[in-house]
Amino acid sequence: MAEVTRVPLQPTDKGSLIKFFLGVIVGAALAGAVAWYIARPASVDVETITAGTGENPKEDSAVFVDYVGKLDDGTVFDQSPPRGDIPEQIADLIPQGSYMELAGVVPGFREALLQMQKGGRYTVHIPAELAYGANPPAGSPVPPNADLTFEVTLHEIMSPQQVQERLAQINAITSQMAPPEGAEGGAEGAAPAPAPAE
Template sequence: MRRRSLLIAAPAGLLALAGCGDDGKSDKAEAGDSPSPSGSPSSSAAPPPKIVDGPLPAVTAGQKFGAKPTVAKGSGDPSKDLAVKTLVAGTGRTVAENDYVQAHYLGQVWSSAKVFDNSYDRRTPLLIQLAQGQIIDGWRYALTGRKAGSRVQMAVPPTWGYGTSGNEQAGIKGTDTLVFVVDVQEVFNGKSSAKGAVVAQDDIDLPKVGTNTDGKAPSIDVPKKAAPKKLVANYVIEGDGDEVGENETVLVQYKGVLWADGKEFDSTYSRGQLTSFSLQQVVKGWGQGLAGKKVGSRVVIVIPPSLGYGDNPPQGSGIKKDSVLVFTVDILAKM
């Protein structure tokens, strides 16, 4: 089975750093061998396209949202502009530039109807940020302003696709217009929060975390007691999504404070920007604490020094040696 290609920028913040013994590898997701919309976007800074209604080839089967579509061969010459049409109108969150979009999609060549990639057969939607350099510009411009739950069809000329070089591996020439059908399942941004059932926080010896789901940073009240010696990872809000595997990449909101004084040292909420990372590329306490937890959940993690930064905290972080760290983490999605 082909893996999807991801081109995700390295996240900001301390959690992109591994713990002691970091091998210095980048936190970028490894590119796979599938020529997806994120595989090799054009590097040229093309001007914004004019968006038109068509022409677009007919969807001849699988017309319902979420069903694998069959799309006819393009008829005549495609538009030199970006053709976009909403086939099914959703009612969810509106997509904006730099949001993360979770979507199923099928892509084919206009002139031949050759399908070069689709996520439906993989049964795994693509999760990608709609940011320059992360995804082909056709997707950025076509999906912005659409709503979650929508099926969008687009015809992307080379200028806003893979450029004049095309994608040889996929059989895409530099003159090919590409046709996509995209089912936008979820949209995530800096206002996204966990969603699920609130779990009682009865242990007075552990931090208590706020349960607000309005996109604002939850409170973390650290007790004036000795910190636990072992890792703690408990649900604050339990979602109903799939469990996170120990080798998977997640999209999260988080906030970190020191057990010693409750001082915040890092937060996606403060930056207004989500973070994605592999559980194999962060401090051990994060990897172990989030593995097995459900997507959609908020988790409180208390990390002892041996599973955190130990005696080698990141320079300029405000974290002292052998600090116990406390995090609240909203697991928004798996990538």
């Protein structure tokens, strides 16, 4: 039998071995990044149109905002109502915009509000998982699994204590504004003033 000629292996250059391992590491890192991107948790995108100032709201804050909510096709599904008639005596105590407690809004809207500042205007994109998901409110124009976009202006941020103080001020003023119980037509139903002593 003929012996097969054996070709000796050449020694591997140290630089080639390092390049090989670097290639393996880079390839693994890229594969991990792609896997993370595909499986990453949904997140809210907040674009600043006009920067605000001061602190951000906290989890237990209440805010006053003007907002317009839209579906992907541009359909407006919700918006803050216009400011109604407010008595002059309390107008300065009630900020512009709709009152919202962060604890009472959908997770994506709360996450977006936590990134805002007073006086700022923002465009917010909320993925369906952080909005209403597969179960929008009954009768809502929002279809299941809809991504939402909001244009938001943040007018005021208040702590729970500030809200309570403001409500107490408003109640004190409005109780003085109300006619006494049983009085009809203001001065006409009031008892006559006593005559001055002589």
